[in-house]
Amino acid sequence: MLSFLRKKHTLAADYSGILTDIHAHLIPGIDDGPKVMEESLQLIRELEALGYRRLTATPHVMSDYYPNSRDFILESHQKLVAAVKKAGIGVEIGVAAEYYMDSQFLSVIDNDQVLTLPGNQVLMEMSFVSPPPNLYHFIFRLQTKNYQPVLAHPERYLFMKKNFSEYERLKEYGVRFQLNLLSLTGHYGTPVAEMAWKLLKNKMIDYLGTDVHHLRHVEILKEALGDKRIAQTVAEYGFLNAELG
Numbered sequence: 609m610l611s612f613l614r615k616k617h618t619l620a621a622d623y624s625g626i627l628t629d630i631h632a633h634l635i636p637g638i639d640d641g642p643k644v645m646e647e648s649l650q651l652i653r654e655l656e657a658l659g660y661r662r663l664t665a666t667p668h669v670m671s672d673y674y675p676n677s678r679d680f681i682l683e684s685h686q687k688l689v690a691a692v693k694k695a696g697i698g699v700e701i702g703v704a705a706e707y708y709m710d711s712q713f714l715s716v717i718d719n720d721q722v723l724t725l726p727g728n729q730v731l732m733e734m735s736f737v738s739p740p741p742n743l744y745h746f747i748f749r750l751q752t753k754n755y756q757p758v759l760a761h762p763e764r765y766l767f768m769k770k771n772f773s774e775y776e777r778l779k780e781y782g783v784r785f786q787l788n789l790l791s792l793t794g795h796y797g798t799p800v801a802e803m804a805w806k807l808l809k810n811k812m813i814d815y816l817g818t819d820v821h822h823l824r825h826v827e828i829l830k831e832a833l834g835d836k837r838i839a840q841t842v843a844e845y846g847f848l849n850a851e852l853g
């Protein structure tokens with residue numbers, strides 16, 4: 609009888625409302641993403657079919673494993689863009705990086721070598737085991753140079769679970785949060801999914817990212833749209849991705 613009073617929810621049929629992905633491993637042979645160009649093109653085609661209009665290649669920059677320099681990333685990105693064009697794929701491919709907070713990152717900042725997302729934003733990550741001792745030092749160094757820090761997948765740093773105020777503190781210091789869509793599906797386990805939903809509930813998330821590395825991830829993103837709670841969140845939360853233009 610009171611059904612007319614119930615709020616109607618919008619469910620996303622695809623990710624076209626998100627428009628721009630700000631976190632993806634798309635460049636072949638540069639990190640733990642696709643190994644060869646054909647794999648990259650397949651990933652990009654599938655993401656385009658899911659509704660994305662712009663993708664951002666954000667290869668890892670991590671001194672111990674992926675010491676990718678700015679020039680190497682830009683050169684590799686150019687090759688990818690050329691291959692995408694040749695393949696007749698219409699999606700735009702931007703470039704930035706996912707910086708691990710280590711000493712190489714500090715010298716990248718000091719030498720003005722940072723590859724940024726639109727709006728001078730810098731995607732960064734840290735260990736899943738413990739925070740860097742100088743976490744706020746990275747944040748201040750970036751802010752001093754007028755960069756906007758964006759923390760990749762905050763929900764995956766489970767060492768912060770015991771102390772939720774750590775998240776609040778980061779937000780107070782002006783850090784933006786990028787949630788992995790995959791986290792909502794339970795792909796990284798239940799504790800990560802729980803933290804993802806908690807951060808959403810507290811309205812602490814700014815951006816959504818796919819963080820795709822391979823086709824299996826895209827499959828999970830497809831399946832995720834069949835989950836009402838996820839489809840509703842994608843449609844209604846108001847992520848800032850769409851404002852990136």
Ligand SMILES: [Fe+2]
Binds near residue numbers: 631632633706819
């Ligand atoms: Fe990533």
